[in-house]
Amino acid sequence: MSEIRQDPVVGRWVIVATDRARRPNEFANSVAAPPEPETDPFAEGNERLTPPEIQAVRAPGSRANGPGWKARVVPNRFPVLRIEGALEKEGEGLYDRISGTGAHEVVIETPVRGQELEDLPLDHIAAVIGLWRARMTDLLKDARFRYLLVFKNRGWQAGATLSHSHSQIIALPVTPMAVKQKLAGAQAYYERKERNIFADILRQELKDGRRIVYQNGAFVAFCPYAARFPFEICVMPRRQCADFYRIGDQELLPFADALKACLLRLRVGLDRPQYNVILHTAPARHPKRDYWSTLDQDFRWHLEITPRLTQIAGFEMGTGFYVNPVMPEEAAQFLKEVEA
Amino acid sequence: MSEIRQDPVVGRWVIVATDRARRPNEFANSVAAPPEPETDPFAEGNERLTPPEIQAVRAPGSRANGPGWKARVVPNRFPVLRIEGALEKEGEGLYDRISGTGAHEVVIETPVRGQELEDLPLDHIAAVIGLWRARMTDLLKDARFRYLLVFKNRGWQAGATLSHSHSQIIALPVTPMAVKQKLAGAQAYYERKERNIFADILRQELKDGRRIVYQNGAFVAFCPYAARFPFEICVMPRRQCADFYRIGDQELLPFADALKACLLRLRVGLDRPQYNVILHTAPARHPKRDYWSTLDQDFRWHLEITPRLTQIAGFEMGTGFYVNPVMPEEAAQFLKEVEA
Numbered sequence: 001m002s003e004i005r006q007d008p009v010v011g012r013w014v015i016v017a018t019d020r021a022r023r024p025n026e027f028a029n030s031v032a033a034p035p036e037p038e039t040d041p042f043a044e045g046n047e048r049l050t051p052p053e054i055q056a057v058r059a060p061g062s063r064a065n066g067p068g069w070k071a072r073v074v075p076n077r078f079p080v081l082r083i084e085g086a087l088e089k090e091g092e093g094l095y096d097r098i099s100g101t102g103a104h105e106v107v108i109e110t111p112v113r114g115q116e117l118e119d120l121p122l123d124h125i126a127a128v129i130g131l132w133r134a135r136m137t138d139l140l141k142d143a144r145f146r147y148l149l150v151f152k153n154r155g156w157q158a159g160a161t162l163s164h165s166h167s168q169i170i171a172l173p174v175t176p177m178a179v180k181q182k183l184a185g186a187q188a189y190y191e192r193k194e195r196n197i198f199a200d201i202l203r204q205e206l207k208d209g210r211r212i213v214y215q216n217g218a219f220v221a222f223c224p225y226a227a228r229f230p231f232e233i234c235v236m237p238r239r240q241c242a243d244f245y246r247i248g249d250q251e252l253l254p255f256a257d258a259l260k261a262c263l264l265r266l267r268v269g270l271d272r273p274q275y276n277v278i279l280h281t282a283p284a285r286h287p288k289r290d291y292w293s294t295l296d297q298d299f300r301w302h303l304e305i306t307p308r309l310t311q312i313a314g315f316e317m318g319t320g321f322y323v324n325p326v327m328p329e330e331a332a333q334f335l336k337e338v339e340a
Numbered sequence: 341m342s343e344i345r346q347d348p349v350v351g352r353w354v355i356v357a358t359d360r361a362r363r364p365n366e367f368a369n370s371v372a373a374p375p376e377p378e379t380d381p382f383a384e385g386n387e388r389l390t391p392p393e394i395q396a397v398r399a400p401g402s403r404a405n406g407p408g409w410k411a412r413v414v415p416n417r418f419p420v421l422r423i424e425g426a427l428e429k430e431g432e433g434l435y436d437r438i439s440g441t442g443a444h445e446v447v448i449e450t451p452v453r454g455q456e457l458e459d460l461p462l463d464h465i466a467a468v469i470g471l472w473r474a475r476m477t478d479l480l481k482d483a484r485f486r487y488l489l490v491f492k493n494r495g496w497q498a499g500a501t502l503s504h505s506h507s508q509i510i511a512l513p514v515t516p517m518a519v520k521q522k523l524a525g526a527q528a529y530y531e532r533k534e535r536n537i538f539a540d541i542l543r544q545e546l547k548d549g550r551r552i553v554y555q556n557g558a559f560v561a562f563c564p565y566a567a568r569f570p571f572e573i574c575v576m577p578r579r580q581c582a583d584f585y586r587i588g589d590q591e592l593l594p595f596a597d598a599l600k601a602c603l604l605r606l607r608v609g610l611d612r613p614q615y616n617v618i619l620h621t622a623p624a625r626h627p628k629r630d631y632w633s634t635l636d637q638d639f640r641w642h643l644e645i646t647p648r649l650t651q652i653a654g655f656e657m658g659t660g661f662y663v664n665p666v667m668p669e670e671a672a673q674f675l676k677e678v679e680a
Binding site for chain 1: 492
């Protein structure tokens, strides 16, 4: 059973998830070998190796937990949080903890081992994005959950423990500090200027042009002005919307197109880098609470792609500063010119 | 020339340090080979391979930039910030940047290649700590600098690019957000309770005992209640003092003793893990500003040792949450029993 502990000084949350614990001598920093075809739990035909599926995009007539699928959502076999049980909050002297209640799901993006998200046709990527949307819409019905994070780890240094292409969804019983800071920044800007900061960023990026990597009718991809990582990319919708789960049907293919264009450019230009994909969206807003009631004006959902070419070292950990050795303008120029 | 850019939404700072830039195809994630004896810039006899030394602990009669030293401080050859030039602040539309003014120094901890900090005798470690103190005391005279960070990266995943044992000092022209959050948390606690939160933490840890790793007359080492990393250790002075640079002469040997005890236990127990060491201290407080005027009551300097056995993945990056697979109580018990 896991528990969520809060740092008493800075308020940062930590999930202590001992179900995933290894013995001290099992922390060797070795790269996990790609699974053999017969033991890959995410390959078609091996559906028995995962917990029963929650949802899937399937061929007509195929049966749940059997072959015939394009993408599948299953519970994480080693979840950091568990869906069972009431939320319990408890103090211990000056410390605070919460029971490890939440959800942790895996979106298997393709039945084919070795195929990456960016290899898939646009309608298949759009189907994966549709599964993110569907799972978020469903999980938001659970009033215990305050924040839902969709993310993807590619490569072991980016945190992936399985090489078969997948993304993950975690539902949290508290709103993370990093999310609150982002929302507070956006709200403060709106209060001062009565303008949405993401709209202003997009306007300035399009006018300037030097940091644009790719754009289509509904999305713009650019290297952020204060990018933390070399070749970091932000994908921003042109349409104002705080919640990713309210992405329109007509936006799914353009979003898939922008995502594919960025991932292909990174792969070709940087020789298959390890990376993370992080979806930033507004927290759950239950009608009975009026937290974040202005987010529809203040905030806009967006996606970050962060190649992991540099290490997070003592300086970053001690200050929250990042050191980026590549000017975002040069990174964007390089990625724009990659033939992908 | 580097510049410091601020994220317009969350206020996070990023140093874009292009002097350290590599071409896109040079970001291969390869482990740097340990240098050969004749090319190790930090080895005795190779002093000509570093910039001229700023300070050193030397045998009587030995000459600067020649052999005969125990520990040496030199400017970083690839600094993230440069000492030259006035601080310039500039806007660009809604973005903000500062010139890359600061200092970046390297403390070479031993003349002997392959020797680690924890291998050194206590008086040698105390001499290294004395150099940290001396450099901070000196850099604090420069009114451009707001925050000084002492840190150490051990192993390439922890950010080390040279394997010869060393630590680093960076002087920053702004107070980092992560530091401000820590100070604000400590101040809020004091306002509420009129007690120092670090004193309260120490009292609770000593009374509870389950998370204590090591202690002597002046320092206590424990695994924090909400440790982000497995086997993370905090070393806290028993004496209330906000600024590390005001550590007393009589505290140098006990601090060296606690640091050595922790590093040896990690090395033996976890088979030479990669790790970071981070010194948390109060920011520069110039007489003309009254920022942080209550820190002497609120804050206490301390040191964090964070083994890097797990990866920082999309979930951590998207939320600021951490996932720790080992209960801090079990980590402390394990480390306490290591025969080191």
